[in-house]
Amino acid sequence: MSASTSFEKRTRKNLQHKTRYIAFVAASIDGRISLSGQHPPDWTSAEDWHFFEKSLSHVDAVVVGRHTYQAVAERLRKRNTFVLSSRPKKICRRGTVTFVNPATVYLAPLFAPYKTVAVLGGGMVYRFMLENGLLDELFVTIEPLVFGRGKEMFVGGTRTTRLHLHTIRQLNKNGTVLLHYHTINQNT
Numbered sequence: 001m002s003a004s005t006s007f008e009k010r011t012r013k014n015l016q017h018k019t020r021y022i023a024f025v026a027a028s029i030d031g032r033i034s035l036s037g038q039h040p041p042d043w044t045s046a047e048d049w050h051f052f053e054k055s056l057s058h059v060d061a062v063v064v065g066r067h068t069y070q071a072v073a074e075r076l077r078k079r080n081t082f083v084l085s086s087r088p089k090k091i092c093r094r095g096t097v098t099f100v101n102p103a104t105v106y107l108a109p110l111f112a113p114y115k116t117v118a119v120l121g122g123g124m125v126y127r128f129m130l131e132n133g134l135l136d137e138l139f140v141t142i143e144p145l146v147f148g149r150g151k152e153m154f155v156g157g158t159r160t161t162r163l164h165l166h167t168i169r170q171l172n173k174n175g176t177v178l179l180h181y182h183t184i185n186q187n188t
């Protein structure tokens with residue numbers, strides 16, 4: 001009997017788990033994720049930042065849009081990072097960073113080696129992942145602010161989607177609230 005190649009072993013291991021996609025969003029009460037295109041946002045609380053940093057230490061890879069990547073590239077370069085963009089004609093890898101156009105590449109196999117993928121936005125990416133069944137959990141931190149304008153959480157709007165509220169936690173005395181949702185698997 002021939003010995004398994006490392007590729008076969010990796011593939012078999014990958015089939016043993018399903019990648020979990022977890023989105024992290026900081027939003028105003030009116031569901032805006034950015035007031036003025038600032039990178040990164042300066043209106044989020046220290047408690048949210050702490051939660052976010054701690055959560056990221058548990059994920060295997062992250063996915064971001066090109067704008068968000070450009071803003072925080074230095075911090076993401078050490079991670080397995082997937083950058084969505086319409087520009088690359090084919091998958092382009094630079095160290096741990098992979099640039100990919102989801103119109104030409106099916107994303108799920110790319111993420112398959114990873115147990116947990118953090119979806120870090122911005123609004124185009126949250127929308128794409130939700131609409132393409134690549135979202136299992138959603139952490140939304142609501143800061144006690146109304147912007148009245150700014151970037152939407154799901155840029156351009158999306159279809160109505162029902163989620164299950166898993167937990168709700170107040171993060172500080174100012175009224176920052178962390179909501180944890182699970183998406184509902186349409187196939188079950």
Ligand SMILES: NC(=O)c1ccc[n+]([C@@H]2O[C@H](COP(=O)([O-])OP(=O)(O)OC[C@H]3O[C@@H](n4cnc5c(N)ncnc54)[C@H](OP(=O)(O)O)[C@@H]3O)[C@@H](O)[C@H]2O)c1
Nearest residue numbers: 025026033034037065066067068085086121122123124128
């Ligand atoms: N509050 C939060 O939690 C949070 C989190 C992240 C970001 N933000 C804020 O959100 C703003 C950025 O959001 P954004 O929506 O403008 O930018 P983004 O999603 O970071 O980047 C948009 C770009 O990513 C690429 N892209 C995204 N989805 C794609 C898809 N499905 N197919 C192909 N390309 C895709 C496109 O790049 P090409 O132009 O190269 O095609 C697009 O122009 C910033 O102000 C940032 O501070 C807030």
